[in-house]
Amino acid sequence: MTVDESRAGDLPVRHVLPELRAALEGTGGAVLAAPPGTGKTTLVPLELAGLRSGGPPRRVIVAEPRRIATRAAARRMAWLLGSRVGEEVGFTVRGEHRPGRRVQVMTTGVLLQRLQRDPELDGVDAVLVDECHERHLDADTALAFLLDVRATLRPDLWLLAASATADTAPWSRLLAEAPVVRASGTTHAVRVVWAPPPRPVAPPHGMRVDPALLSHVAGVVRLALAEREGDVLCFLPGVGEIGRVAAALAGLPGEVDVLQAHGRAEGLDAVLSAGPRRRVILATSVAESSLTVPGVRVVVDSGLAREPRTDHGRGLGSLTTVRVSRASAEQRAGRAGREAPGTVYRCWTEAEHGRLPDQAQPEIALADLTAFALQAACWGTPDASGLALLDPPPAASMAVALRTLRALGALADGRVTERGRRMAAVGVHPRLARALLDGPPRAAEVVALLSEDLPRSASDDLVAVWREARRGGSPAWRRETRRLTQAAQSAGRGTPGDGGAGDDAVAGLVVALAYPERVARRRSGGYLMVSGTAAELSRDSRLASAEWLAVAVADRPTGSASARVRQAVVIDEDVARQAAVPFHQVEEEIRWEGDVVARRVERLGAIELASAPLPDADVSEAIMSGLRAEGLSLLRWTPEAVTLRDRMAFCHRVLGGAWPDVSDAALVETAPSWLDLPRLRRRSDLARVDMAAALKRLLPWHLRLDEVAPERITVPSGSRVRVDYSGDQPVLAAKLQELFGWDAAPRVAGVPLVVHLLSPAGRPAAVTADLASFWQEGYRSVRAELRGRYPRHPWPEDPRTATPTRRTNPRGPA
Secondary structure, eight states: OOOOOOHOOOOOOGGHHHHHHHHHHHHHHHEEOOOOSSSTHHHHHHHTSHHHHHHHOOEEEEESSSSSHHHHHHHHHHHTSSSOOTEEEEEETTTTEEOOOSSEEEHHHHHHHHHHOTTTTOOHHHHHHHHOGGHHHHHHHHHHHHHHHHHOOOEEEEEEEEEEESHHHHHHTTTSSSEEEEEOOOOOOOOEEEOOOOSSSOBTTTTOHHHHHHHHHHHHHHHHHHHHHHHEEEEEHHHHHHHHHHHHTTSSSSSSSEEESSSSSOOHHHSSSSSEEEEEEEEOGGTTTTOOOTTTEEEOOOEEEEEEEEEEETTEEEEEEEEEHHHHHHHHHHHGGGSOOOOEEEESSSHHHHHHHSSSSOGGTTTTTHHHHHHHHHHHHHSSSSSOSSSOOOHHHHHHHHHHHHHHHHHEEEOOOHHHHHHHHHOOHHHHHHHHHHHHHHHHHHHHHTTTTOOOOSSSSSHHHHHHHHHOOHHHHHHHHHHHHHHHHHHHSSSSOOOTTOOOHHHHHHHHOOOOGEEEETTTTTTEEETOOOOEETTTTTTOSSSSSEEEEEEOOOOOOSEEEEEEEOOHHHHHHHOOOOOGGEEEEESSSSEEEEEEOOOOTEEEEEEEETTTTOOOOHHHHHHHHGGGGOOOOHHHHHHHHHHHHHHHHHHHHTTTOOSSHHHHHHHHSSSGGGGOOOHHHHTOOOOHHHHTTSSSSOOOHHSOSSSEEETSSSEEEEEEOOSSEEEEEEGGGGGOOOOOOOOEETOOOEEEEEOOOOEEEEESSOHIIIIIIIIHHHHHHHHTTTTOOOOOOOTTOOOOOOSSSSSSOO
């Protein structure tokens, strides 16, 4: 059986097939650059298999990044041969296998499973890894594994990397400078029409796309139908947006069919075959290069796409809406010029186009790497350092992935465990594999549900979604359920049965086992996850009264501190404890939190389960933390204590040496030496501390504070006046009449006192550090000002010889 040339037509790639064969025969590896629609996905595998030119028969594997493209490629090749799928050409996707004798088309994920089971690819002569330019993580990984196989086990294996773009140098270098074969497609001019919305629309925010933009896209589709001939291919970011634009196009004339092309779409034959009527095909990025859609003369591009994002700090992963790259925009536009001159309507401005990134980021830079790390570990290189990758995995993402695998029991001592190998063999994300292997038999139904992206319109009650699937679930879900059931039986299930548990119990356990860090408990204003992330349900959620939730799907809107729960199951505390046991801890918690907290706490991660006080715990460090946080204001500072501290500070400042530092910082750090910490239990105890007595404990026995910095000094009148040490210099404040006859104030620790001379009413009359000079020069003016105001007080002509007194003068003014 060979290719029916009448059906193949003059596909451009046929002209480079001799060159391609020569390259593979010469080096065993090659890179093929061929635009979409040239035949690289369909004619080249048939050529390699000897089904076109009658060459030697070979068995060929074709690896596609998407299931939709896998099925379409197999059907197209079978049609070119005039046969049926399952004869010469077959395909394998997760949950569905149609064997082919010569060519087997499979998703890159299935190819990874095949390589793990059979690294030598026994019986396979050539592998074509298609759409390399899309930089899907599975495709990058599969190519790295294949290069390893060629280098160590199968030097005879032909390896062909195929790209729809002209930038092939990276793959040529990766394949040891493999030859590059280029096929020029039949391209026609594509006119660009800039069709931005008439009014500004909100930029994409997480998964949200402004409805005004979608309405505008629908309007542009109608305009394109009116202005141009041929079918219209409209690019939108996701299934939800396709549904909304389809609804907006519901009133199109009867002679126009509106079709959908995305990963979950059924009945794609109508999309992949030109029909008798005009068509509008609403598609995701799958139609950029993975699918050839005939009859298209017009492309309407929303300019949006979806990329994975992982919030490693919160353990949340999701898709987010982004602007397309210029390379993707060119790929999309090229679809309009495949068969004849066409037109692309871009729903943005030419200026905005100039600001788009050149290329989209590779998936390895954005995605959750847990499944990738498990594949690498099973291959023998857990950190992926031994893999030939175009881009290395980000170190932080890889560290999180390896930590997750260790928690799941898939890695130990840096190597994959037997459990890890069983998890990898299941063919779903390691988290879901864990739930499948450790959960009850009906876990397969829930895991099949979670292994696909649920529609945005789905209820947040996962049990309700599950029951709806059982009533009228898609064939794909039923196939995947059967596959997972068989996989769990083959791998050996950890739990023998579910004991007749209800749907809520089964689904709750499955979700909690898969995502233990997303187990959540009610708290004021929402929920708190084991991971420490706050979570919120929608206002009208039927789950809102639950005390505990197992959260299956959640994302975090941009700018929000809380996760938004998309799907969850009500659970009880027993299930939470069972599933999140790696996060269970009981610890003594002693800290300062406005007061001393001393208790024994039981937690699941960030969720507190129970607590009890610790009456006999040593809380000294908590007291110290309180002092460091709130300062010495926690203590009671009596006037006596303040005065004592000022005297000690003066001595430290002037004399240094053994005199202790009593600044705030120093007192806090030396608190254990002057505070009786073992006797202090709470904040109120600090307020009762006798600070004067405590400070005296800081003074060494040989220091005589009363001699060096006396609290009071006797003045000539006989009064004992307090010295103020709070300033830079000590201050003595006394009434002027009490200092008569004093030629000079005494020094304190060698520092002269600053004398504040007070009026009889106790108000400052003069300030001096040189009393003798004041009597000689300043006293006369003070006397003149005050003697009339205070006539009953003595105001002698010569204060140096006058008698000091505390009393008034009964004889009248001097």
